[in-house]
Amino acid sequence: MDILTFATEQWLLVSVLAALIVLYFWNEKRRSGRGVSTHEVTRMINNDSAVLIDLREPKEFKAGHIANAINIPYTKVKDNLSQIEAQSDKIVILVDKLGTHTGSVGRELMKAGRQVCRLEGGMAEWQNQKLPVVK
Secondary structure, three states, X not given: OHHHHHHXXXXXXXXXXXXXXXXXXXXHHHHOOEEEOHHHHHHHHHOOOEEEEEOOOHHHXXXXXXXXXXXXXXXXXXHXXXXXXXXXXXXXXXXXXXXXXXXXXXXXXXXXXXXXXEEOOHHHHHHHOOOOOEO
């Protein structure tokens, strides 16, 4: 009850805090590459205009991944940038389990001059849409 009382008495402070939180998350999403839907990813794959980087651990990758995806765990991306650079003419699409680890990797790749997109919802969304996976 004390939190509710504080929020009603200090509504201006609470509003500013909420706005700052929203701005922070919006800015983080913007800096880490634009989000793309499963349909856009499918189109990009079919046009051969993108390379998929799966940031999940090898165990999860082997359990099921998008066809032609390259598995580079998010903790090892800096050590494996050469694999990504080999595909320099293509857009990099980052994929992880739920879309949570793509932000920091996306920022690093954008600093390196790459065009980066993130699969919105990650592999969970891909599988929810009943799209094919390779095992």
